Amino acid sequence: MEFYRIQLVAIVSLVLLFPSSTIGWGDDGHAIVCKIAQSRLSAAAAEAVENLLPKYAGKELEKVCSWADHVKFIFPWSSALHYIDTPDSLCSYEYSRDCKDENGVNGRCVAGAINNYTNQLQSYGSDTQYNLTQALLFLSHFMGDIHQPLHVGFTSDRGGNTIDVHWFTRKQNLHHVWDANIIETAEGRFYDSNIDEFINAIQQNITNEWSDQVADWEACSGNKTTCPDIYASESIQAACQYAYKGVSEDSVLGDDYFLSRLPTVNLRLAQGGVRLAATLNRIFG
Numbered sequence: 001m002e003f004y005r006i007q008l009v010a011i012v013s014l015v016l017l018f019p020s021s022t023i024g025w026g027d028d029g030h031a032i033v034c035k036i037a038q039s040r041l042s043a044a045a046a047e048a049v050e051n052l053l054p055k056y057a058g059k060e061l062e063k064v065c066s067w068a069d070h071v072k073f074i075f076p077w078s079s080a081l082h083y084i085d086t087p088d089s090l091c092s093y094e095y096s097r098d099c100k101d102e103n104g105v106n107g108r109c110v111a112g113a114i115n116n117y118t119n120q121l122q123s124y125g126s127d128t129q130y131n132l133t134q135a136l137l138f139l140s141h142f143m144g145d146i147h148q149p150l151h152v153g154f155t156s157d158r159g160g161n162t163i164d165v166h167w168f169t170r171k172q173n174l175h176h177v178w179d180a181n182i183i184e185t186a187e188g189r190f191y192d193s194n195i196d197e198f199i200n201a202i203q204q205n206i207t208n209e210w211s212d213q214v215a216d217w218e219a220c221s222g223n224k225t226t227c228p229d230i231y232a233s234e235s236i237q238a239a240c241q242y243a244y245k246g247v248s249e250d251s252v253l254g255d256d257y258f259l260s261r262l263p264t265v266n267l268r269l270a271q272g273g274v275r276l277a278a279t280l281n282r283i284f285g
């Protein structure tokens with residue numbers, strides 16, 4: 001109990017100290033991915049997820065979908081697990097070449113972390129050495145991150161973090177535009193600033209517009225439980241085709257950019273949610 005309180009105080013003060021920390025889809029992007037995923041769980045997976053969720057989540061995965069961002073400060077080893085740096089301008093990803101941290105340690109990237117926490121969760125129901133609550137929260141968060149195109153970006157600009165732009169009239173960096181600004185502008189303009197209306201619109205497209213693609217999104221070749229290399233390859237391709245395209249230092253990004261990139265953001269949020277559910281359904285049977 002005391003430990004919880006200290007942890008909570010630490011987290012709250014860190015959040016207050018670093019209010020604009022930008023790692024991963026913003027809170028809304030992550031909540032959207034997790035809410036879509038939880039609505040698609042099998043009975044067995046839904047039960048396992050409920051058992052593993054911390055009490056304060058009130059059985060809602062979306063409530064703890066940004067946990068992994070908040071613990072970057074108390075688990076510094078985890079910050080390299082949110083992204084992948086790929087070679088500049090190459091627009092491709094390869095696990096053996098790119099999935100490593102700044103010290104060159106293999107497997108320490110978001111794709112390696114998804115494999116890691118998927119493997120850990122497969123020990124659910126047996127006597128396990130792992131903290132499966134943490135494994136669930138990490139996996140749920142990283143499945144969102146790997147679908148954010150600029151989380152699989154170029155090395156020298158740190159996935160757009162060092163590219164300064166204007167989002168309409170506001171100074172911003174390109175990475176943050178994709179984490180949060182496109183989503184927030186869409187919510188404000190089209191969905192009454194109501195995240196649930198935005199989620200409903202995505203859900204409707206999953207069942208109508210994209211219904212014939214969903215099985216492909218869910219599939220993993222060779223009986224694998226999860227396929228982060230596919231998701232990462234798609235992301236760097238979308239980063240080149242949409243996120244970086246036409247953008248340079250000090251670009252002003254307004255309606256042209258917003259309206260032409262929003263469909264990609266909608267699609268990646270949908271795929272993240274569908275694939276998190278598919279992975280959890282395979283893990284928990």
Ligand SMILES: *[C@@H]1O[C@H](CO)[C@@H](O)[C@H](O)[C@H]1NC(C)=O
Pocket residue numbers: 077081107108109112113114116117
């Ligand atoms: C795997 O999970 C363990 C436990 O959280 C962690 O210590 C380790 O750094 C993780 N490695 C990767 C590549 O995710």
Ligand SMILES: *[C@@H]1O[C@H](CO)[C@@H](O)[C@H](O)[C@H]1NC(C)=O
Pocket residue numbers: 054131132133134
């Ligand atoms: C597992 O991790 C959660 C979240 O960090 C923590 O609250 C809980 O105390 C941990 N459980 C054990 C048994 O260590």
Ligand SMILES: *[C@@H]1O[C@H](CO)[C@@H](O)[C@H](O)[C@H]1NC(C)=O
Pocket residue numbers: 198201202205209266267
């Ligand atoms: C849903 O699909 C329609 C038709 O393609 C599109 O106009 C709309 O923007 C999409 N909405 C979302 C949230 O994906």
Ligand SMILES: *[C@@H]1O[C@H](CO)[C@@H](O)[C@H](O)[C@H]1NC(C)=O
Pocket residue numbers: 221222223
């Ligand atoms: C997938 O698993 C099934 C059942 O375990 C097996 O029969 C099949 O050969 C496997 N397919 C591949 C591609 O490994």
